[in-house]
Amino acid sequence: MSISKSGIQTIEVRMYPSYNRETQELEPSLKNAQVTVDVVKREYNTVKETYSEEEVILHLAAPTEKNEVSKKTKFIYPELTEYIFDETFEALVPYDIKILEKAQNLITTDPEEIKKITEELLIAYNEIWQIYDQNKVSQYADLIYNKEKRTAQQLFFSESDSKKRVEQLLTSGRIVKEGYKMMPFEDFKLRFYANGKIVTLVYDEIGQVGRNKSVLRSKGDSRKSYYSLFYKPINSDEFILY
Template identity: 30%
Template sequence: MKKYILLGLILSLSAKAEKKTEPVVSHQNISVTSQEIRYSDNEPHYGAYISTSNCSFEILINDIPIIKHNDTSGSSLSGSYFPLNEWITKKGNQKIIIKMTPGFNQDKNILNTELSPNSEIQVKIVKSLKNKSGNSEEDEVRKYSTSKKKRINSNTFEDAFTFFADIPYHIETLENAEVLLTTDKDKLQAIEQEAVAKYNKVRDIYMKGSWSTLANIYYNREKRVAKQLFLLPDEIKNRWNEYVFRTNTDITFFDVKPIEDYKMTFYGDGKIVCLQKINNEKSALWGGFKRKGKDNVTTTYITLYLYRPKGTKELEVY
């Protein structure tokens, strides 16, 4: 994965929120999605338990981020679980990339310039299956630790390992996608303009568009994820219900900020592009909302990965 820092100050799209109330998702979308899922007796769920100590880090699966953490307080993970199926597209070996950089020095209240002797990342890959009684049973697939790995540089460490995933589905979306990453500056600029236009289009929908228009934008992604997670109809509906939209009846305030001060980042072996804020490397599509009965505004970062199917001209949501 390579990153290109591209500053952008995009004009704000002013819009007033609609006051009408719309259904969370149409019944048509739910039925079509659930009908296209093939259920089987073999429905494994893969996940990673991650523990860290005294470091900032990024962990990716198949070149797509699982988690990225910049340590600014000395915090760490202690066996936190992260589901992986959404980024596993077919049966076979899955590649995990580990990136570790210095953590926070609590005694001096500054970021360390070098990795400490106790800087460490541990990853345990597990596979969960339901037994005959319907209960989930978890088996360990692979363990990994940076503790016994030789460090060449004092301020950064990167390594990778693989594990085998035996899953019944085959998602061909990225196999049929163009490679967007290029060294051609003119092509990079064109991709940036397309990505910014798509982000602004989605922002515009959030700010003044209809829920059905937003659902159409995300429909193919939700259909893919439903297959990867073996979701039942009620679970599919619940995922749609989790989308925060300004016309939801329990939302009293909703705002998405202009797309600005961003960098363009490529994932998925150069087939996925996204825009991230420079200051925290989170999605450049972000804002805040307030629910009924709540005093505080909740900040939300809306992940938006884009790809281009081969033979087409438009970037689509992955």
């Protein structure tokens, strides 16, 4: 979903200390953190309308070493509080999506700028919250149309795939499942993606279920998070669902 056109792609992995449920604090360092990421490819057969098996085209892994006695592996930089590594690969896709080429780069570390972006973004979130809460299906369809059109293109949806997608998005004709209520926005933080061209608000209460997921959530028998990535076109003040 993140590949918008053919060419060289870069995958960057950032590692930070994990949360300790016993002490209810972040670990002081990365300790024995071990992270692996696989980039996989599946080809779609338009005749048979089926996907091929996944093929790993890139494997990334944090550096580890093996203990010759225990035969266990461990991270070679346990004292660090941050470790970043990346790798590149070439992707060939049959589409060229230019949306983010016309989006503002919003990334910043300035606290005042982050506060300003967050406040502006909350306006868009509140509008969507109302649509979900009041089950305004027609407005919901308008809201997600361009996003879903792009999704269908990137995932090579067939007609049957598109019908299944509608069933996933609407349960018994409802945006929010019967018996579920939209939750208020609280304990959240701003997060950047796509080199600052995509922004989102994520739930950020340490140690709680749903942390780092969309702050747009509902609660019933369980909790459900909803898609909420936004961009701001160049020369515009409006946040649009990506």
